[in-house]
Amino acid sequence: MLSIIEIYRSIQGESSFAGLPCTFVRLAGCNLRCTWCDSEYTFSGGKKMESDAIFAEVQRLSPNGLVEITGGEPMLQERALVPFMQRLLDSGYQVLIETSGERPLANVPKAVHKIADVKCPDSGEGDSFHLENLNALTKNDEVKFVISTQRDYDFARDFTRLHELESKAGGVIFSPAFRKDATGARDASHCLLSPSDLADWIVRDRLNVRLGLQIHKFIWDPATKGV
Numbered sequence: 001m002l003s004i005i006e007i008y009r010s011i012q013g014e015s016s017f018a019g020l021p022c023t024f025v026r027l028a029g030c031n032l033r034c035t036w037c038d039s040e041y042t043f044s045g046g047k048k049m050e051s052d053a054i055f056a057e058v059q060r061l062s063p064n065g066l067v068e069i070t071g072g073e074p075m076l077q078e079r080a081l082v083p084f085m086q087r088l089l090d091s092g093y094q095v096l097i098e099t100s101g102e103r104p105l106a107n108v109p110k111a112v113h114k115i116a117d118v119k120c121p122d123s124g125e126g127d128s129f130h131l132e133n134l135n136a137l138t139k140n141d142e143v144k145f146v147i148s149t150q151r152d153y154d155f156a157r158d159f160t161r162l163h164e165l166e167s168k169a170g171g172v173i174f175s176p177a178f179r180k181d182a183t184g185a186r187d188a189s190h191c192l193l194s195p196s197d198l199a200d201w202i203v204r205d206r207l208n209v210r211l212g213l214q215i216h217k218f219i220w221d222p223a224t225k226g227v
């Protein structure tokens with residue numbers, strides 16, 4: 001059994017898979033409270049679903065391709081989630097998991113593409129990343145930093161350098177945080193940090209990281225859920 005908020009098909013908005021059609025399985029519950037969180041509706045509720053029923057819905061939406069496991073924090077349901085991800089892999093799906101890395105990731109199947117969202121200080125959840133998870137990262141994985149201030153940027157840059165993420169992971173993403181109450185205009189005015197400032201700093205500091213914009217917030221109204 002897994003506690004599920006929603007299962008839907010849309011366009012992947014982040015990571016190196018941005019722009020590709022993807023089926024999202026959003027799990028309920030999170031043990032963090034990031035200040036800019038846009039998924040607070042996952043904190044409570046959720047529908048208990050058998051693995052068979054979730055798998056059937058994923059297959060109905062798409063018989064193949066990309067599936068992202070997200071939340072909330074999906075690894076809070078590790079015991080049931082790990083075999084479910086393995087089942088997706090065995091059926092030929094390409095599987096991504098978006099996680100804060102606060103829980104151990106050692107048991108995530110190696111073929112799952114992990115996107116570890118390391119929290120910066122001004123998220124209010126700095127120091128939540130479990131450093132041992134760095135040992136579970138491979139070239140198949142990505143590390144993401146959601147950045148809302150210059151202090152966050154300095155943290156992300158220093159963490160990237162200290163832990164040699166540019167060579168250890170398949171990619172490093174620096175993404176400007178969006179205001180959680182953003183609605184209306186589909187443009188960068190909702191970002192808490194100017195993307196052009198972020199671009200300047202990345203180039204200035206000669207980082208080999210990707211500036212990631214959440215493209216779903218430019219395609220649809222930023223307040224839209226299930227996209």
Ligand code: SF4
Nearest residue numbers: 030032033034037072
């Ligand atoms: S880890 Fe994700 S879901 Fe949890 S509070 Fe932070 S942004 Fe929201």
